[in-house]
Ligand SMILES: Nc1ncnc2c1ncn2[C@@H]1O[C@H](COP(=O)(O)OP(=O)(O)O)[C@@H](O)[C@H]1O
């Protein structure tokens with residue numbers, strides 16, 4: 001069964017912006033799917049429609065067995081959502097924010113308190129439960145939004161850029177937590193513009209650009225499209241340049257050049273080779289934005305195949 005089936009979905013906002021231009025997307029039950037795209041691509045609009053906050057212009061959407069037009073409230077009950085913007089009352093107490101959310105789902109208070117306790121403990125917020133949300137750090141506020149989203153034990157958890165502006169440590173602990181939830185059978189859809197996040201977490205990724213899905217595949221297949229990467233290499237001094245000609249280096253200045261390498265193993269190999277040649281590597285880093293490269297590669301491969309563009 002699919003947890004999400006979207007067909008020919010369009011959305012034109014009141015001002016005339018065509019945010020979605022015929023989106024088709026299926027996410028299998030139990031899967032962990034990313035919706036990957038740049039700012040303004042249409043990710044939040046899709047999530048808004050899935051969660052009933054935005055009215056679609058045309059097309060159909062099913063959440064498990066429920067069509068969102070015919071079975072709106074049933075669809076809502078199986079979804080947990082962590083929105084892009086924090087939308088709780090910052091003057092409410094942490095525990096109340098979770099418990100009151102349960103009220104919207106008609107969950108009784110006793111169950112709600114028990115569930116809130118479990119979720120706040122899991123998300124390391126139990127010690128702060130009596131404080132008002134305003135006192136929490138940014139990372140804690142994010143975790144509170146997750147605790148709140150889980151209060152109805154959703155079968156489908158949707159997170160809109162959960163790690164935007166989050167520090168590395170929290171990002172990793174959040175990934176771990178989401179991985180565990182998914183392991184327990186919760187289907188997860190998250191939006192992101194971090195390719196790294198998709199590689200670490202997700203099995204499937206749909207790539208959205210200007211309101212259209214331009215690729216939808218297993219992550220391992222998508223990542224192959226960016227197997228090559230350009231690195232900027234800084235050395236103490238460029239020596240024996242002719243010996244690295246085979247790598248097609250592009251020299252920037254006397255200490256800096258760029259090379260395109262295919263895999264991490266080759267990067268290590270390359271650095272070892274440079275030191276053999278007497279060049280001390282003082283710094284190296286990937287040049288461009290990998291996600292941009294992925295987009296370009298997808299668009300190019302489509303143009304070559306005569307499909308898109
Ligand atoms: N409420 C709105 N009214 C008008 N235009 C909107 C609204 N929300 C989003 N848009 C526009 O729709 C497009 C897609 O936005 P959005 O779904 O928020 O993208 P993303 O989440 O991928 O950054 C953008 O051009 C954005 O400006």
Ligand SMILES: [Mg+2]
Nearest residue numbers: 043044084160
């Ligand atoms: Mg967004």
